Amino acid sequence: MSDTKIFDEMWGRNETLRDPYAGFQSWFEGEDLKRLRAKQREAEEVFRLTGITFNVYGRSEAEERLIPFDIIPRVISGREWQKLSKGIEQRVRAINAFLHDIYNRQEIIKAGRIPLEMITRNEAFLPHMMGMCPPGGIYTHIVGTDLVRTGDDQFYVLEDNARTPSGVSYMLENRETMLQMFPELFSKNRVQPVQNYPSDLRRSLAACAPPACDGPPTVAVLTPGIYNSAYFEHAFLADQMGVELVEGHDLRVVDGRVAMRTTRGYQPIDVLYRRIDDDFLDPLNFNPESALGVPGIMDVYRAGGITIANAPGTGIADDKAIYSYMPEIVEFYTGEKAILENVPTWRCSEPDSLAYVLDNLSELVVKEVHGSGGYGMLIGPTSSKKEIEAFRAKLTSRPSNYIAQPTLALSTVPIFTKAGLAPRHVDLRPYVLCSPEGVNITPGGLTRVALQKGSLVVNSSQGGGTKDTWVLED
Amino acid sequence: MLGKTANGLYWMFRYLERAENTSRLVDTGQRIGLTRLGDADDEWTSVMQSAGVIEGYDAHYDETSKDSAIDWMLRSRDNPSSVLSTISEARQNARLVRTALTGEVWEALNGCYMATREALKRKVSERDLPAVLGLIRQRTALVRGATHGTMLRNDIYDFARIGTFIERADATARILDVKYYVLLPSNFSVGSSIDNVHWETILRSVSARGGFRMAYGSQVNARDIAQFLVLDKRMPRSLNFCVSKIYDNLAYLGSDYGAKFPSMDLAEALVNRFNAHDIDAVFEYGLHEYIQNVLTSLRQLGGQIEQDYRFYE
Numbered sequence: 001m002s003d004t005k006i007f008d009e010m011w012g013r014n015e016t017l018r019d020p021y022a023g024f025q026s027w028f029e030g031e032d033l034k035r036l037r038a039k040q041r042e043a044e045e046v047f048r049l050t051g052i053t054f055n056v057y058g059r060s061e062a063e064e065r066l067i068p069f070d071i072i073p074r075v076i077s078g079r080e081w082q083k084l085s086k087g088i089e090q091r092v093r094a095i096n097a098f099l100h101d102i103y104n105r106q107e108i109i110k111a112g113r114i115p116l117e118m119i120t121r122n123e124a125f126l127p128h129m130m131g132m133c134p135p136g137g138i139y140t141h142i143v144g145t146d147l148v149r150t151g152d153d154q155f156y157v158l159e160d161n162a163r164t165p166s167g168v169s170y171m172l173e174n175r176e177t178m179l180q181m182f183p184e185l186f187s188k189n190r191v192q193p194v195q196n197y198p199s200d201l202r203r204s205l206a207a208c209a210p211p212a213c214d215g216p217p218t219v220a221v222l223t224p225g226i227y228n229s230a231y232f233e234h235a236f237l238a239d240q241m242g243v244e245l246v247e248g249h250d251l252r253v254v255d256g257r258v259a260m261r262t263t264r265g266y267q268p269i270d271v272l273y274r275r276i277d278d279d280f281l282d283p284l285n286f287n288p289e290s291a292l293g294v295p296g297i298m299d300v301y302r303a304g305g306i307t308i309a310n311a312p313g314t315g316i317a318d319d320k321a322i323y324s325y326m327p328e329i330v331e332f333y334t335g336e337k338a339i340l341e342n343v344p345t346w347r348c349s350e351p352d353s354l355a356y357v358l359d360n361l362s363e364l365v366v367k368e369v370h371g372s373g374g375y376g377m378l379i380g381p382t383s384s385k386k387e388i389e390a391f392r393a394k395l396t397s398r399p400s401n402y403i404a405q406p407t408l409a410l411s412t413v414p415i416f417t418k419a420g421l422a423p424r425h426v427d428l429r430p431y432v433l434c435s436p437e438g439v440n441i442t443p444g445g446l447t448r449v450a451l452q453k454g455s456l457v458v459n460s461s462q463g464g465g466t467k468d469t470w471v472l473e474d
Numbered sequence: 475m476l477g478k479t480a481n482g483l484y485w486m487f488r489y490l491e492r493a494e495n496t497s498r499l500v501d502t503g504q505r506i507g508l509t510r511l512g513d514a515d516d517e518w519t520s521v522m523q524s525a526g527v528i529e530g531y532d533a534h535y536d537e538t539s540k541d542s543a544i545d546w547m548l549r550s551r552d553n554p555s556s557v558l559s560t561i562s563e564a565r566q567n568a569r570l571v572r573t574a575l576t577g578e579v580w581e582a583l584n585g586c587y588m589a590t591r592e593a594l595k596r597k598v599s600e601r602d603l604p605a606v607l608g609l610i611r612q613r614t615a616l617v618r619g620a621t622h623g624t625m626l627r628n629d630i631y632d633f634a635r636i637g638t639f640i641e642r643a644d645a646t647a648r649i650l651d652v653k654y655y656v657l658l659p660s661n662f663s664v665g666s667s668i669d670n671v672h673w674e675t676i677l678r679s680v681s682a683r684g685g686f687r688m689a690y691g692s693q694v695n696a697r698d699i700a701q702f703l704v705l706d707k708r709m710p711r712s713l714n715f716c717v718s719k720i721y722d723n724l725a726y727l728g729s730d731y732g733a734k735f736p737s738m739d740l741a742e743a744l745v746n747r748f749n750a751h752d753i754d755a756v757f758e759y760g761l762h763e764y765i766q767n768v769l770t771s772l773r774q775l776g777g778q779i780e781q782d783y784r785f786y787e
Contacts, residue, residue, distance in 0.1 A: 264731060
């Protein structure tokens with residue numbers, strides 16, 4: 001990695017200011033570092049008071065943490081965005097078509113493009129969904145497509161989060177904070193707005209109302225409760241959409257509908273934006289221990305009494321083993337080549353690939369097929385011999401649990417440090433809404449940044465921060 | 475509105491009111507102790523009785539002392555009614571009902587929580603006590619002000635108000651009950667310094683020394699104090715005032731929902747009871763019995779509201 005120069009989104013590879021950052025740079029040159037330091041502290045105060053915190057599991061209320069926020073915006077040009085959004089739309093349409101196919105006729109398997117075991121042996125596959133078509137034919141209503149960049153024109157999809165992607169409240173609050181702190185920046189740069197996301201989300205969800213709905217659709221957000229790490233986001237989205245935030249114990253099945261207990265009695269819900277995992281959704285059909293879900297909701301769902309967003313069983317489309325087939329999946333359902341590239345991926349379940357991976361562990365990134373949050377993975381180039389050997393043992397004992405990818409030279413963007421600007425690695429998660437009315441992508445998304453110098457891990461659980469992400473009007 | 479949300483609002487404002495009442499009682503205890511008008515330790519016992527926290531205190535401490543009483547009432551996590559516990563609970567409920575609150579109310583409450591938690595991190599020294607109590611008063615007042623100034627007058631507001639006034643009526647009733655023996659007719663004589671201590675305690679506990687002077691003049695007597703705290707509708711902490719507010723808000727809810735619930739009947743009966751009596755009749759009935767009666771009615775009313783508006787399953 002050290003022999004190729006890393007691409008910086010502000011300065012390119014050879015210290016030439018790139019166009020999208022011109023407006024920012026002319027502002028920054030006129031700024032006083034002391035004032036900016038004060039602004040950075042001010043931002044933290046705003047976040048704390050607004051309560052934009054996440055809970056650390058199993059700790060008391062004293063353990064609410066802030067995700068660090070960096071005040072330097074990340075800038076993407078309108079032209080760059082156009083290509084990205086086309087690629088994302090293509091990919092998300094393919095994912096919905098794939099899910100429909102997998103839970104119905106399974107043409108892609110019959111055509112021999114994906115091995116049957118990939119589905120039947122997959123923990124995320126939900127037999128309850130076989131033969132079922134959700135309202136509007138939409139399975140994944142809200143997608144967070146993780147992208148990374150390695151060059152001027154080189155983007156890769158790292159993950160398709162098709163279950164319950166989180167973080168969108170940070171996208172919105174980051175922008176809100178920036179607008180308050182640096183209004184002058186926004187008069188100088190024409191930045192595409194993100195503020196419509198909550199109303200877009202509500203409209204998109206309402207457009208997927210089930211057959212049983214016979215009026216303006218009632219939408220609600222289902223949260224596991226105030227101790228969940230993302231509770232702030234659940235409350236934020238419900239508040240911004242103007243819908244109820246419900247927990248499992250507020251709900252029950254009444255006359256074939258899922259209804260919420262209000263001060264005026266039970267009222268049916270048409271579309272439920274659930275932020276709990278499949279397994280906890282319905283103690284009668286899935287995990288019987290679950291106190292978070294609604295007994296019988298799956299039966300109401302199958303009978304057309306409610307829309308669940310995202311649909312149960314969407315996880316089959318975003319695990320890391322299926323990911324390696326995404327180029328084939330896109331081509332199979334859209335008839336076009338994928339616009340966005342996949343990171344080359346070795347499936348360790350295949351003997352040849354496994355042999356290659358074992359030989360090259362010190363250069364690869366190895367991930368668990370169902371892992372998330374940056375846990376349980378090996379980053380070869382930054383790991384010690386001992387760590388690599390320990391991982392080798394895990395890998396050989398259960399190869400099918402892993403995939404491997406080359407270590408990408410992730411792009412950097414400037415963050416604000418005590419000494420001024422300094423480059424740090426980033427990724428990008430745009431938020432995508434799907435409904436029968438179409439695909440809606442909010443310009444920008446959430447930029448996660450590894451705050452430690454040289455680090456490639458951007459996850460908030462591991463010391464990552466976030467930034468406001470600008471898409472310029474060209 | 476979700477039943478759970480109504481419940482959360484009700485308790486958020488009950489806890490907030492309780493935090494305020496507790497800090498006022500601590501202030502009273504401190505003040506009486508300093509002026510050495512009476513036996514300070516006795517005074518702390520009666521302050522903790524008024525706050526309804528004496529049983530927990532006795533289970534945790536062997537003897538009554540000013541320092542441990544203040545710590546118990548302000549900071550102890552083992553005391554569910556300490557200022558720290560109640561403000562944390564208020565915030566927890568606010569998080570639960572976040573979607574029903576305006577941004578300003580939430581931020582005022584979150585700010586109140588952050589500031590009090592910081593101020594109550596360590597034992598509060600005598601020197602810092604006035605500033606800490608002042609901070610609690612200001613911060614809770616800010617939440618009340620934001621609520622008053624930014625919330626829609628709908629069912630959300632009604633549940634917030636009902637919680638506030640049930641808690642307040644309960645607090646005033648308990649203060650009166652702890653001191654009821656001072657207010658008995660046999661003690662109607664005025665002037666002795668012992669009596670002054672009690673009266674001052676009572677009036678300070680409800681932040682009403684100025685108000686009382688304004689309404690009744692500077693001559694303090696037991697009958698007037700009882701009249702003031704039980705029946706006087708100008709006094710925002712009197713039982714009559716609180717009960718009439720509870721009634722008003724239940725009536726708004728009723729017309730909003732187009733239904734008359736049993737809780738409305740209970741509130742109506744309470745209101746009528748206050749309107750029918752003058753203070754002499756109350757003394758005739760027995761002040762202690764009368765207050766016990768009111769406390770029981772308030773508990774019943776609270777329970778009925780929970781049922782009527784489906785707070786729980």
